[in-house]
Amino acid sequence: MKSNTTFMQRWFGRGWLSMGYLFLYLPIVVLVVFSFNSSRQDMVWSGFSLQWYAALMNDAEIISGLGLSLRIALMTACASVVLGTFAAFVLDRYHRFTGRTLFAGMVSAPLVMPEVIIGLSLLLMLVSVQKVFGFPERGLMTIWIGHTLLGMAYAAVVVQSRLQEMNKSLEEAAMDLGCKPYQVFFLVTLPNIKQALGSAWLLTFTLSLDDVVLSAFLSGPGSSTMPIVIFSRARLGLDPRVNAVAALTILVVTIGVIASSLYIARNERLRQKQISSAAKV
């Protein structure tokens, strides 16, 4: 009887997980498959073709949007990781200072705050700044500021969880041996959390590359990022070129994820080898 119920449970569990993954991946599969569709008639399969990729290559609007998006994403990822590390460090190490509750709230709020609200308030702030100082113009700079606000919150979560599980006695040992606090940070803490910094960088990069709402509020004339272009077309209807964009993004992401997990696995193996060879000596 007992083995019977666990057998049932196991298959129910597997079934539930499979259905869940099917739900999560169905749209992705659909995007990729239909990017190779030869028909203009949107969701009917009529044969294999690369014409939408060719059309994409000649699509000046998307190409220039991609250029702008990549530049913003690069700047956002760097700024977010630096600021996020500061924030994570403060949250993990300094438990008592005036305004800590406000600080913690402000770090995590952009994670859940609806983006329209962040976008609108940032825009009104930047317009007021512009009224007083005459800059910044709406465009790359302002989008960057918005994305960094969001990216910092995500980077802080990633870095903070790594800081929490890090072995603090390493830092204490460095202090005892006479390191100055900044030396401890750069020589001990930073090498220990560098993997988290790497994943925070990648995460904020993709977030920025993908964001549409903040960009729409903060962009000016002539500064349409790729998501803004895609969104304006998606509003009108189905566009097979958008599928081609999707398939290419998915290709890049898949390669990136596989490469980084291979890299992490290799590092882990090396570390294990070093530990065991050190133990032998």
Next chain:
Amino acid sequence: MNFLKNLLTLRWLTGRRVVIAVPFLWLAFAFLVPFLIVLRISFTESDMGNPFGTLMTLADGVITLKVKISNYLFIAEDELYVLTYLSSIKFAAITTALCLIIGYPFAYFMARAKPTVRPVLLMLVMLPFWTSFLLRIYAWKGILANNGIVNNFLIGIGAISEPLHLMNTQFSLIIGMVYAYLPFMILPLYANLVKMDTRFLEAAADLGATPLQAFWRITVPLSKSGIIAGSMLVFIPAIGEYVIPELLGGPETLMIGRQLWDEFFTNNDWPLASSVTVVVILLILVPMAIFNKYKAEQEARS
């Protein structure tokens, strides 16, 4: 004198203060000040082209403070706005409930899978995060459209003869919202359930509880903080969601994010848009406080 000397020699500029000040000042600039500005604009006259009308004027030695609350009165009295707020809460609540119903068993079975399989299962949940949210929502348009995949399939197998009208309905909106927010429910639940001490369940079984009883009386209560975190992570952003209702919703699926967008971009009424924003913030303040309290608790525990 000493104070001045300290100030001039930058003695107060300790490393600790600088480390705290850098992110603090940035957040004040990019997060706190913008909200104060929104609050201020929401009380000003809707002067075409100039949303920065003066609140306070000084004339003949008299300070006049003009606070305009008509934007708020308008929101409170306008039937469309009240309905939109209510329907945003409704859709956010339905989304949260469905995410919990689908996500809880999902996270549970993930956490009970073999330890060697778990990282793969976890990565498979996170992987869609890395591919564009916008494109994944767009994909549902192709799936649910009148000539889309679902209808083509159902007609192909002869289940229906006329295409079902799925797109731009409450149905397509909810599918899109559940789809987009499901990982935000699964991840905190998984993090919570995977840490659970399974010896409690063994003890319950030894004391005669059936697996179902043990689940309801031990697993669920122990995962309360995960349930709250996941629900807040879904509910709060779902209230103000804009992209999904715009792409998948229809005319009858009123959502406040969309209304706010139109007020701002189409009607150019910045003061009214600001008031709408302030009301949305008031709506999500309580869930935000719950979320932050839970986060603080979790940090204190670890």
